[in-house]
Amino acid sequence: MTEAMESVKIARKATRPTTKDFIDKLFDNFLEFHGDRYFADDKAIIGGIASFQGIPVTVIGIQKGHTLEENMAYNFGQPSPDGYRKALRLMKQAEKFKRPVITFICTAGAYPGVGAEERGQGEAIARNLMEMSRLKTPIISIFTGEGGSGGALALSVSDEVWMLEHGLFSVLSPEGFASILWRDASRAAEAAELMKMNAKELAKKDVCEKVFTESEEGLENDLDFTTDQIKEALAEALPRLQSLNVRRLLKKRYDRYRKFGDFIEK
Amino acid sequence: MKLPNLNEIKNRLVPAKQEPVQQAQKKKKKKKRTSPYLDYMEHPKGKEKSSFIKKKKRGPAIPDDNWVKCKKCMNLVYKKDITEFKICPNCGNHFRMTPAERIKITCDPGSFEEWDAGLSTADPMGYPDYDEVIKTAQEKSGIREAVVTGKCTIDGNPTAIAIMDSHFMMGSMGSVVGEKITRAFERATNAELPIIVFTVSGGARMQEGIISLMQMAKVSEAVARHDDAGLLYITVITDPTTGGVTASFAMLGDIIIAEPKALIGFAGQRVIKATINQDLPQGFQRSEFQLEHGFVDRIIKRENLKTELAIILELHKKQG
Numbered sequence: 001m002t003e004a005m006e007s008v009k010i011a012r013k014a015t016r017p018t019t020k021d022f023i024d025k026l027f028d029n030f031l032e033f034h035g036d037r038y039f040a041d042d043k044a045i046i047g048g049i050a051s052f053q054g055i056p057v058t059v060i061g062i063q064k065g066h067t068l069e070e071n072m073a074y075n076f077g078q079p080s081p082d083g084y085r086k087a088l089r090l091m092k093q094a095e096k097f098k099r100p101v102i103t104f105i106c107t108a109g110a111y112p113g114v115g116a117e118e119r120g121q122g123e124a125i126a127r128n129l130m131e132m133s134r135l136k137t138p139i140i141s142i143f144t145g146e147g148g149s150g151g152a153l154a155l156s157v158s159d160e161v162w163m164l165e166h167g168l169f170s171v172l173s174p175e176g177f178a179s180i181l182w183r184d185a186s187r188a189a190e191a192a193e194l195m196k197m198n199a200k201e202l203a204k205k206d207v208c209e210k211v212f213t214e215s216e217e218g219l220e221n222d223l224d225f226t227t228d229q230i231k232e233a234l235a236e237a238l239p240r241l242q243s244l245n246v247r248r249l250l251k252k253r254y255d256r257y258r259k260f261g262d263f264i265e266k
Numbered sequence: 267m268k269l270p271n272l273n274e275i276k277n278r279l280v281p282a283k284q285e286p287v288q289q290a291q292k293k294k295k296k297k298k299r300t301s302p303y304l305d306y307m308e309h310p311k312g313k314e315k316s317s318f319i320k321k322k323k324r325g326p327a328i329p330d331d332n333w334v335k336c337k338k339c340m341n342l343v344y345k346k347d348i349t350e351f352k353i354c355p356n357c358g359n360h361f362r363m364t365p366a367e368r369i370k371i372t373c374d375p376g377s378f379e380e381w382d383a384g385l386s387t388a389d390p391m392g393y394p395d396y397d398e399v400i401k402t403a404q405e406k407s408g409i410r411e412a413v414v415t416g417k418c419t420i421d422g423n424p425t426a427i428a429i430m431d432s433h434f435m436m437g438s439m440g441s442v443v444g445e446k447i448t449r450a451f452e453r454a455t456n457a458e459l460p461i462i463v464f465t466v467s468g469g470a471r472m473q474e475g476i477i478s479l480m481q482m483a484k485v486s487e488a489v490a491r492h493d494d495a496g497l498l499y500i501t502v503i504t505d506p507t508t509g510g511v512t513a514s515f516a517m518l519g520d521i522i523i524a525e526p527k528a529l530i531g532f533a534g535q536r537v538i539k540a541t542i543n544q545d546l547p548q549g550f551q552r553s554e555f556q557l558e559h560g561f562v563d564r565i566i567k568r569e570n571l572k573t574e575l576a577i578i579l580e581l582h583k584k585q586g
Contacts, residue, residue: 110532110533111541112532112533112534112537112538112541113533113538113541113542114538114542114544114546114547114550116532116533117531117532117533117538117550117551118559119559120517120559120560120561121513121532121533122512122513122516122517122530122531122532122561123517123561125513125514125532126486126512126513126514126515126516126517126518127517127518129482129483129486129487129513129514130486130487130489130490130493130518131490133483133486133487133490134487134491134494149470149479149510150479150482150509150510150513150514150532153479153482153483154513157483157486157487169476169479170475170476170479171470171472171474171475171476171478171479172472177472180472181472181473194391194392194393194394194475195391195475195476196391196475196476197475197476202476205390205476205477207476207480253487254487254491257480257483257484257487258448258484258487260441260477260480260481260483260484261390261441261442261444261445261477261480261481261484262387262388262389262390262441262474262477263385263386263387263388263441263442263445264385264386264387264388265382265384265385266384266385266386
């Protein structure tokens, strides 16, 4: 098995800690807020306010479950447009009160369903990309598990992207990639390697700034091992990003995404 | 402030013709054919229905070069009847267009000036034989990449313009498409120009992996700056526009126009079907569906597109 496919297996494990587990470890006084104010409260995305070592923050994340019942409730961590709109509402609120935003990402992708399309899945994701690129407050995104395509990108246009060792970020699942390009889903491991979808490879491509290691006993068996690293990183990054003036912050965010691309100019 | 140009432009609008009703009637008459095997009989191929029942009507064969077959209604159409608008005279199907054809029916003659024509794709992810894939696509389509950008005038109104091309790897968005559209927005912002983007795309270019996904964010932030500068952005969504392009700049226009019956959506229909295990409603993800659900401002037939774009540009001219 390839190293990348190993990460895919680990990232998808039902026992892998979820966004709620990370929030409990990292923040105090978390209060969850519900609803997008238009249509619904999408349970696949949770969000609210909390404090990190005394700093008020807005926390948003995609929620998966550990059991089938939980996963049914959270729609297996596949957000609908309502979820992305809730996230944007909370980000706008954070901007108003000058709170940094921290997002947690673990999703196979945005939900592909009839209702999701009727309510504009494409529009909701597009709106988040545009609004996050000019949100006048720092944003940090942490990929804790799967990072599926536009559904993951819609919460991660940020100043810094951090990933757990077995976090993933890719244009589609390795199975999907293999079946579309080679018409053979069983070549997923090869696809995972080729797509360079694991944290280590993505750091080389400047897609993420930091990679946090996971305990050899497994993330679920020693979560502190990893959250201690995240705590340290947040304690350093939040004051640093908050001290930048807004123009500089947004310029840096613009440049972060502007650089992606590989082409020849004649 | 008066807009003298406006009345003149308006007169050119082609009045709405009555939709051909033949199509609908034909469907009603069609009898449902059922399997000759009754429920309790053993089908020779097991439970599968035999394939001759499913056979689609293919229509007559194409006699010579002067004729083409419309893929929607399967009728033979005399090539000259399609006109420069590339619409089936029989069923009104809008055929896919190349950027050159689009420029011809949209921009004032001779006004189009291309930007960044020299950009071509490298290979960000080391995808095997990607250069071969690109070369084949270039030879097949006769163009270098899946988008053409530049500036032009439309009824005398200057505007930036980007036209995607389905003939090049289904208009998929990789580094070059992302870069050219981003630059078009940046140039438009600097020159205080409005911008019109004609979208057609299967989504992200998978061969470029995560870098193709990053193009969605890159273009979106350039759209945001253009928006912050108070400038007009019009999207014209054409068939088909899906995936990462729908989930970024296609849905970010101040004004979103769609061509009739274009497929517009985020998730692919096959994926949705497999997820929900149900058939999809009629007309799902078509322009009319998107209009009904509030995601498209207007559906405009090609004959009227230039005129309506000119009216919109005219009405957004800087006052004073």
